[in-house]
Amino acid sequence: MNQEQFLQQVYPYIGGQANVGRWQASGDKLYITVKDRSMVDLASVRGVPGVAAAELGRSRLSITVQPDSQEELYMAKKGNYDELAKKIIALVGGEANIANVTHCITRLRFNLKDESKADTEAIRSTPGVVGVTSANGQYQVIIGAEVTQVYEKVAAQLHNLEGGSAAPAKQEGSFVSRLIDTITGIFTPILPPLTAAGMLKAVLAILVAFKLVDSASSTYQVINFMADATFYFLPILLANSAAKKLGCNPYLAMMLGGILIHPNFVSMVTASKETGDAITVFGLPIYNATYSSSVIPILLGVLLMSKVEPLANKFAPKAVRFFTAPLITMLVVGIATLCVLGPIGYVISNILASAINGLSAIAPWLAPTIIGALLPFLVMTGTHHALTPIGINNRMTIGFDTIIYPGQLASNIAQGAAALAVSFKTKNMELKELTSSTGITAVCGITEPVLYGVTMKIRTNMIAAMVGGGVGGFFMGLMNTKNYSGGSPGLLTLPSYIGLDAPMSNFYFACAGAAIAFVVGFVVSFILYKDPVEGQENA
Numbered sequence: 001m002n003q004e005q006f007l008q009q010v011y012p013y014i015g016g017q018a019n020v021g022r023w024q025a026s027g028d029k030l031y032i033t034v035k036d037r038s039m040v041d042l043a044s045v046r047g048v049p050g051v052a053a054a055e056l057g058r059s060r061l062s063i064t065v066q067p068d069s070q071e072e073l074y075m076a077k078k079g080n081y082d083e084l085a086k087k088i089i090a091l092v093g094g095e096a097n098i099a100n101v102t103h104c105i106t107r108l109r110f111n112l113k114d115e116s117k118a119d120t121e122a123i124r125s126t127p128g129v130v131g132v133t134s135a136n137g138q139y140q141v142i143i144g145a146e147v148t149q150v151y152e153k154v155a156a157q158l159h160n161l162e163g164g165s166a167a168p169a170k171q172e173g174s175f176v177s178r179l180i181d182t183i184t185g186i187f188t189p190i191l192p193p194l195t196a197a198g199m200l201k202a203v204l205a206i207l208v209a210f211k212l213v214d215s216a217s218s219t220y221q222v223i224n225f226m227a228d229a230t231f232y233f234l235p236i237l238l239a240n241s242a243a244k245k246l247g248c249n250p251y252l253a254m255m256l257g258g259i260l261i262h263p264n265f266v267s268m269v270t271a272s273k274e275t276g277d278a279i280t281v282f283g284l285p286i287y288n289a290t291y292s293s294s295v296i297p298i299l300l301g302v303l304l305m306s307k308v309e310p311l312a313n314k315f316a317p318k319a320v321r322f323f324t325a326p327l328i329t330m331l332v333v334g335i336a337t338l339c340v341l342g343p344i345g346y347v348i349s350n351i352l353a354s355a356i357n358g359l360s361a362i363a364p365w366l367a368p369t370i371i372g373a374l375l376p377f378l379v380m381t382g383t384h385h386a387l388t389p390i391g392i393n394n395r396m397t398i399g400f401d402t403i404i405y406p407g408q409l410a411s412n413i414a415q416g417a418a419a420l421a422v423s424f425k426t427k428n429m430e431l432k433e434l435t436s437s438t439g440i441t442a443v444c445g446i447t448e449p450v451l452y453g454v455t456m457k458i459r460t461n462m463i464a465a466m467v468g469g470g471v472g473g474f475f476m477g478l479m480n481t482k483n484y485s486g487g488s489p490g491l492l493t494l495p496s497y498i499g500l501d502a503p504m505s506n507f508y509f510a511c512a513g514a515a516i517a518f519v520v521g522f523v524v525s526f527i528l529y530k531d532p533v534e535g536q537e538n539a
Helices: 003-013 042-046 067-078 081-091 120-124 147-157 175-209 218-232 234-246 250-261 263-275 296-315 318-362 366-381 383-397 405-425 429-443 448-455 459-478 491-497 505-528
Strands: 020-026 029-034 051-056 060-065 098-103 107-112 131-135 138-142 279-281 284-286
Touching: 003 042, 029 429, 042 051, 060 429, 081 120, 081 147, 098 147, 098 175, 107 147, 107 175, 120 131, 138 175, 175 218, 175 234, 175 383, 175 491, 218 234, 234 250, 234 296, 250 263, 250 296, 250 318, 263 279, 279 318, 284 318, 296 318, 318 383, 366 383, 366 405, 366 448, 366 459, 383 405, 405 429, 405 448, 405 459, 405 491, 405 505, 429 448, 448 459, 459 505, 491 505
Parallel strands: none
Antiparallel strands: 020 029, 029 060, 051 060, 098 107, 107 138, 131 138, 279 284
């Protein structure tokens, strides 16, 4: 008996599936939120096969599963990604309604051709779905930690998206919303290699700091180049994801990224700087800049490719289109990127880095404080990934980020602490278990479960998260705390504040900022939170 079958046995006694807001499995319990508690027949629920006990709180039914049914029930959940993916696809309007889909750490991010065809309420009540939100042209289905497994099944069932080079659907909404959607779609797929590279750097920094590895050893050099590979070849990674988002051939885009970091081009630039001899192509000058670890130049190049490639396919003679369309595309886009777009992107990157340095010199506390306080609202709308390119560009150009990641670290820690404070104070056992589990996840860097399960429902927790995140961000900004390698902001990525050639005080400031955010968030939440009386919402 899988979870769906189990729930089908329970539904008749709780007012049917339409009366279910959401459900969550934790340990030996299933928690079902009901819209109308008067429709629950508690005695009948207790008689369902596999149910050891059942209790009804304000609007939440807690079912204890019998030990001999638990293993089968939870194994079924883990192996039921195919069915969940199939159901989600159907409820968002079917395969024909999906223009594109990506995923981040906890969400499936759909670009739908007609969002009105999606059955949002049915998706929200689907077992395995935490929540649904729509913002900036994306329809986001929040899954949680198992989003990668669900995405793989969704992608496998979407035959019309195979190849990744289909023309994107026309986007609706304002320019800002479309820009955020594009940025999110480009940077979200490359978060795993960026996280892996950042954590490798952090591990290496710890090994060196504790003198377990010598910086002159081959072990150090091997781990170091393993981590550097992602950053050095970043233009190629970005080219792939940008091409899929913008609707051009990802392999031609990766070729363009390879052009920008080819060893021969790098050698020519080095020689040109030494001798003063200009590099030209057909008489057109090429700017003396190299693009390894760069962000903006390749994005501009792929944007141009998304315009040139359709024209090349349209006007190339049909008999030789297979040969001539890629030739025209790469010749035009390659030269334009080397001569014009690459230099423009290079200059923009440096201007942005200089502006960040200027802000850090004048008011280093400002941006981390704002981000620390307001990040929960950005996560609600899914726009927090629009901050990612700024943090990446900072690390690629000046070697560290003092703006984005410190504020995000403080916010995540504070939000988790606020939930943990509720778990200590509440007498509601269901809420205690929910806040303890999601609070721990949040302080480790994943906040969607606590945001949608606790923070958005308990106003005092939102206040505590904002105050704790703001104060923690203020401290780290004031200390000019530097993040060197990214990762999901939380306790597990604190080593990313250890630089190979940086003083350990930077790491200590990050730890202190995280501690301040935790203490302030916990204390404010503990003071403000009160268990609501029956029939009232928490204020």
